[in-house]
Amino acid sequence: MATQDTFEGKNTSSLSDESAFQKGSARVTYRRFKNKSAHALFLGATLIGVVILAILLYDIFQRGLPYLNSDFIQNFASRRPSQAGIQAALWGSIWVIAVTAPLTFVIGVASAIYLEEYSQKGFLYRFIQLSIGNLAGVPSIVFGMLGLTIFVRQLALGRSVLAGALTMTLLILPIVIVSAREAIASVPNALRHASLAMGATRWQTIRQVVLPYSLPGILTGTILALSRAIGETAPLIMVGAVTYVAFNPTSLMDEFTVLPIQIYNWMGQPKEEFQYLAAAGIIVLLAILLSMNAIAIYLRNKFQR
Amino acid sequence: MSQSNRFKRKKTFRNTLEGMIPKILLACAFLSIITTFAIIFTLLSETVSFFQEVPFLSFITGTEWTALFSEAQQQFGILPLVAGTLLITVGAAIVAIPVGLASAIYLSEFAPERVRKVLKPVLEVLAGIPTIVYGYFAITVITPMLRFFMPELNFFNALSASIAVGIMIIPMIASLSEDAMRAVPDHIREAAYGLGSTRLEVALKIVLPAALSGVIASFVLALSRAIGETMIVTIAAGATPNLTANPTETVQTMTAFMVQAASGDISFQSIVYKSIYAVGMTLFVFTLVMNLMAQWIARRFREEY
Amino acid sequence: MKHHAISVQDLNLYYGDKHALKDIKIDIEEKSVTALIGPSGCGKSTFLRTLNRMNDLISGVKISGVINVHDQNIYDNEVEVEMLRKQIGMVFQAPNPFPKSIYDNVAYGPRIHGMRNKNELDQIVEKSLRGAALWDEVKDRLKDRATGLSGGQQQRLCIARALAVEPEILLMDEPTSALDPISTAKIEELVQELKQNYTIVIVTHNMQQAARISDKTAFFLNGDLIEYNDTDTLFSNPEDQKTEDYITGRFG
Secondary structure: OHHHHHHHOOOOOOOOOHHHHOOOOHHHHHHHHHHHHHHHHHHHHHHHHHHHHHHHHHHHHHHHHHHOOHHHHHOOOOOOHHHOOOHHHHHHHHHHHHHHHHHHHHHHHHHHHHHHHHOOOOHHHHHHHHHHHHHHHOOHHHHHHHHHHHHHHHOOOOOEHHHHHHHHHHHHHHHHHHHHHHHHHOOOHHHHHHHHHOOOOHHHHHHHHHHHHHHHHHHHHHHHHHHHHHHOOHHHHHHOOOOOOOOOOOOOOOEOOOHHHHHHHHHOOOOHHHHHHHHHHHHHHHHHHHHHHHHHHHHHHHHOO | OOHHHOOOOOOOHHHHHHHHHHHHHHHHHHHHHHHHHHHHHHHHHHHHHHHOOOOHHHHHHOOOEOOOOOHHHOOEOOHHHHHHHHHHHHHHHHHHHHHHHHHHHHHHHHOOHHHHHHHHHHHHHHHHOOHHHHHHHHHHHHHHHHHHHOOOOOOOOHHHHHHHHHHHHHHHHHHHHHHHHHOOOHHHHHHHHHOOOOHHHHHHHHHHHHOHHHHHHHHHHHHHHHHHOOHHHHHHOOOOOOOOOOOOOOOOOHHHHHHHHHHOOOOOOOHHHHHHHHHHHHHHHHHHHHHHHHHHHHHHOOOOO | OOOEEEEEEEEEEEEOOEEEEEEEEEEEEOOOEEEEEOOOOOOHHHHHHHOOOHHHHOOOEEEEEEEEEOOEEOOOOOOOHHHHHHHEEEEOOOOOOOOOEHHHHHHHHHHHOOOOOHHHHHHHHHHHHHHOOOHHHHOOOOOOEHHHOOHHHHHHHHHHHHHOOOOOEEEEEOOOOOOOHHHHHHHHHHHHHHOOOOEEEEEOOOHHHHHHHOOEEEEEEOOEEEEEEEHHHHHHOOOOHHHHHHHOOOOO
16 A cells, blocks of 8 residues: 555554554654643643642631631721721722722723724824723833822822722723723624614614623623722822721712722731731632622623624 | 705704714723823923932932932932842743743643633633732742742742742733634644644644744733732832842832832922832833833734734 | 606715726616626625715715705715615615514614604504514514524514615615525515515626516626616616626626
């Protein structure tokens, strides 16, 4: 079988029909071995992430879980570890997010609609796009400087919930815009044309066709961006969220603290017990973030077309 | 002329309102441009007044940073902070690039769909963990582990922080590189398989070269993120400006200094306050250059499939 | 003699530098079916889209000339495309129902034009679905998602959706090219019924289809309107050599 002989290359062993494609030469064997070892190596590298996540969660849970009880949720900050809790920080985070969420959603989606549905692809479009791209890469602490200068000092909002929330809004806006644009761009043009051909205006088409279609994607992106805002520490330190607060905010102009800052504060305390409180705080923070992630993933899967 | 009104609506309030919608949307999109300029302007204004007191040359060439010392001993040479930042970044790159790239290759080229469905969300969770948690992980797990092997190691050291920063950016490299590799169309892979290539050969000789611009851009973006990372280094690397290339020593990064200075009680008129802006400006320039570089690489060397 | 529903004079269209329609002059008769045929890229679809100004959506398109509908030039400055498109409906190449219920798809047009009354909407939905020969198949599941219908049903739903705003003219852009032969036959049958009440302009790739369903046929080539005549005459006795070459399959 001359043809199979050439296919097998330099194989010296005698050929039978069955083995023609099965027995490899030494070189093929070596290539397959390399392939298999690389496969194992790459899988191993990917599993590093899983292992680290497991260790991290284990470490935090075994330290923090014993301290996690209803007193911990209900108590305010205290110099005595046994009485310290996260109520003020929890409410501070809720206040900040309650302001940030509607602002980023409205401004982010409006920007995305403008860029995808209205804008001419000219100079202004490119300039806005460039700005958003670069803002997404600006370190969060620099947004903190911006918040400190503009909101805390220039607009004289002080170290308030409002100043913190506005800073967070600017920080996550690029993420919301980018994901909303992706969602809007995924709406098939055929649907826009169908609507316009019936005499709908652009805005009617956006309201009735484009937004309902892209809403799950937009919401997923917004929730993920908000979960980033909940975990951010540095910008709020710059804005001056206070580390020791023993009351819940009652208005937008109140001083406040948030979960990550409370955790950071405990980490810096010399008493060993505060480290465990920090771990308990992290558990609460992670629980919030993971439930937000779960909601986002649920939305994405439920409405995926 | 009733004929000429055939294709004309009555002017109503609603129609007028609809005409304003694009302008409102544009105003929202314009906020991103305003934010960009506001960042540059706020950083610049205080930086300029900083340089009226500290010569520019001694700022960028000075090897002592003692901003928080008493006035007589203050020195504003930024090199120690830059060195600390770069030390952490290089360490993070050494950890994250091999692991992140290997994960990307595995997920894009080797992983069965079932495995991918499990591993992707794990990486997403890892990417969503707040940096303060990684900071906690650094001082409660990584540092003690390192000290087990190197008993002389400082409690606060660059090594532990850079490992934690590296872990933080692994998901970013993995997912951005994976995106770039999955964008390589299947027919190119099939051509290579058709010639008898193994998976490894397809991955390394076909897919990776084709996706190289995206992969390298992901490295640059991730390292820019590492440069701007704040909480991990503030918690784990220490607070001593130190011009060194030795990762076992305590160092302070640009971001860590900003947090340290902003946490203290400083007057808005003081030179220390202004120095935060000068350091912030330096940080901003570093990350901006890297982000522009990443965009340029992605555009310049993009393969047209 | 029938009235002219649409009267086109000296229509020229440019995509950037490309001269896509050249000096088109054509009168389209009321309550009849006019087929536009020609090879790919000849300009027939582009021409169809000038009739309800869908080309306005593409940047870089320049149009000159006059298209009169009821003695009103639709390219006049004071014409609002929304009102124009309400009166000149369109059905597209691939069925494109909205991801909404069957009912909401048909009610979409009347609603955006301001109808809120539930009874009236119900009536229009039923009338339009009957008009598109779909009512019997879907009357028990109006609340179901339209995307669950078969391709042929989806296309008839799109026709019903276009009918619901009560246009006078219906533009169809290769409406059967994505459908199987049985669904195609149903749509062709439907077109025959619709011409009692509507002026229909249909772009088709399929010359047999044009011959079967149209009263008049226009043959386009490279942006020129080569020949326009009664369908029977055009297919049996073309005046222009190029038309003959095309319909006998010598090119295209």
